[in-house]
Amino acid sequence: MSLLDRQVISKAIYYLTKHPELNKVAINLSAQGFSDERLLPLIQEKLHQYNVDPCRIIFELTESAGLSNITATQSMVAKLSALGCEFSIDDFGTGFSTFNYLKQLPAHSVKIDGSFIIDLATNPVDLALVKAIYEVATALGKKTVAEFVENEETLQLLATIGVTYAQGYHFGKPKPVEELFK
Structure with a gap:
């Protein structure tokens, strides 16, 4: 899954350069992606390589995947937010959701x-x-x-x-x- 996450991120950021008329792009990440320490450097590298404003990217994670390792998810969300990227909780309302989850992640x-x-x-x-x-x-x-x-x-x-x-x-x-x- 990490390899797939890396490919999707690279392509999505490239598309933002190739198609400046796209305001934003949402990228779904796997649960493993949010605990992959190599992902943030890749994102930084691609943003720099293609000169893309990070605010044009929304990373999405399903609520059940985010809850599987809340500490790693919180850490990654904080780092992505510090870069200027946005974060969205995907498919909210399914699985074992709680409204408390909304409070725990700075989506x-x-x-x-x-x-x-x-x-x-x-x-x-x-x-x-x-x-x-x-x-x-x-x-x-x-x-x-x-x-x-x-x-x-x-x-x-x-x-x-x-x-x-x-x-x-x-x-x-x-x-x-x-x-x-x-």
Whole structure:
């Protein structure tokens, strides 16, 4: 996994140079990546090599992976933040999550798992959970991102709640970065 993390980071930072119209890129890391002491020097090297502003990078880690070694995760997040990179807790609300986890990691944002978003318009329990996640994240000064937004009705509900960002097929399907700005 460490080799894969290294390749993904290198490519993502390169893409930011090749495509300056990209404002930010989010990079999912493995749990091993957050405890790999060689990762930070690689990130620093690539940022310098490609002259990329670190604030254009968001590192994402799933909540369950982050909890597997909270001390290493906290240390890596602090180092990435010191560089100027952002950190996001991905897939929040799944697994063995707790709101206390949001307090323990200095994440800039929380990605609300798509399993709560997909039926948001028809499931009052999902709606209540998304509102709760939003409220707690906001109280802690974190932005929120909703995954799996697939229609305008869901987008409007999220806007009403106050969720900061949304992603999903409603906006477009995944495609190569070269095709984004054609």
